[in-house]
Amino acid sequence: MRLLLVVNNLESGYGRLRVLRGVTLNVEEGEIVAVLGPNGAGKTTTLRALSGILPLWSGSITFLGRNLTKESPEARAAMGLGHVVEGRGILTSLSVEENLMLGRSLRRDGAQSIQRDKDHLLDLFPVLRERLKLPASSLSGGEQQMLALARSLLCRPKLLMIDEMSFGLAPIIVNQLFALVRQLRDEGTTSLIVEQQAGVLNICDRTFVLSGGRTVSQDDTGEAVSRADLVRSYLGDSEE
Ligand SMILES: Nc1ncnc2c1ncn2[C@@H]1O[C@H](COP(=O)(O)OP(=O)(O)OP(=O)(O)O)[C@@H](O)[C@H]1O
Numbered sequence: 485m486r487l488l489l490v491v492n493n494l495e496s497g498y499g500r501l502r503v504l505r506g507v508t509l510n511v512e513e514g515e516i517v518a519v520l521g522p523n524g525a526g527k528t529t530t531l532r533a534l535s536g537i538l539p540l541w542s543g544s545i546t547f548l549g550r551n552l553t554k555e556s557p558e559a560r561a562a563m564g565l566g567h568v569v570e571g572r573g574i575l576t577s578l579s580v581e582e583n584l585m586l587g588r589s590l591r592r593d594g595a596q597s598i599q600r601d602k603d604h605l606l607d608l609f610p611v612l613r614e615r616l617k618l619p620a621s622s623l624s625g626g627e628q629q630m631l632a633l634a635r636s637l638l639c640r641p642k643l644l645m646i647d648e649m650s651f652g653l654a655p656i657i658v659n660q661l662f663a664l665v666r667q668l669r670d671e672g673t674t675s676l677i678v679e680q681q682a683g684v685l686n687i688c689d690r691t692f693v694l695s696g697g698r699t700v701s702q703d704d705t706g707e708a709v710s711r712a713d714l715v716r717s718y719l720g721d722s723e724e
């Protein structure tokens with residue numbers, strides 16, 4: 485398997501506030517990697533540093549063999565780094581379809597193949613097809629999350645980074661979304677998924693745990709760290 489993303493000793497923060505103090509992780513092509521950790525661990529900040537929203541203070545990011553450190557967020561996105569942000573980033577005054585088609589801006593291929601992908605995504609998320617012309621504000625939280633995923637997928641990312649897709653959603657919806665990420669993996673989409681819900685352990689191939697802005701544990705083989713221990717330590721007993 486080819487390494488898609490290699491992140492070494494990332495340091496970054498906000499203004500003068502240092503938040504990341506050594507985040508190290510990697511993602512191989514074709515897998516789902518989960519990043520776990522308590523509130524405030526630096527998970528969202530890590531994704532922001534990876535997508536270039538936040539400047540890197542030190543460390544390195546290599547994506548598809550290229551050093552990303554000096555690349556703009558737009559260049560990273562154009563290279564295939566997708567980011568479903570915390571809180572979904574849906575523009576509620578636009579329609580479902582307009583939100584979805586925002587993903588088109590990164591495509592350099594023709595209208596036909598974009599239309600094919602759009603159709604495929606609407607097959608994957610039938611509820612979006614039903615609401616296509618309605619304002620995005622009329623969608624439930626879970627449906628908005630589906631829209632955010634679909635919009636990112638329309639860019640055909642080589643790596644899809646998803647920040648707490650479970651936030652505020654009922655467990656049954658969360659499990660549906662997890663199953664979908666698994667299905668996407670089987671269709672070839674690689675994902676780096678930040679989560680607090682234990683259900684992610686059922687779909688991910690490997691895990692990294694952040695705490696205090698550092699990588700404190702990694703499960704490189706899928707077995708090195710007991711999954712039950714992970715749940716107890718980082719996700720709360722109630723999720724077991
Ligand atoms: N925009 C910001 N400005 C200043 N500090 C911030 C900002 N966003 C986050 N922080 C701080 O950075 C630290 C890490 O936050 P981050 O959002 O990365 O954590 P997280 O692991 O994603 O947590 P959660 O599970 O609650 O989403 C926290 O101490 C937080 O207060």
Ligand SMILES: [Mg+2]
Nearest residue numbers: 527528570648
């Ligand atoms: Mg977060």
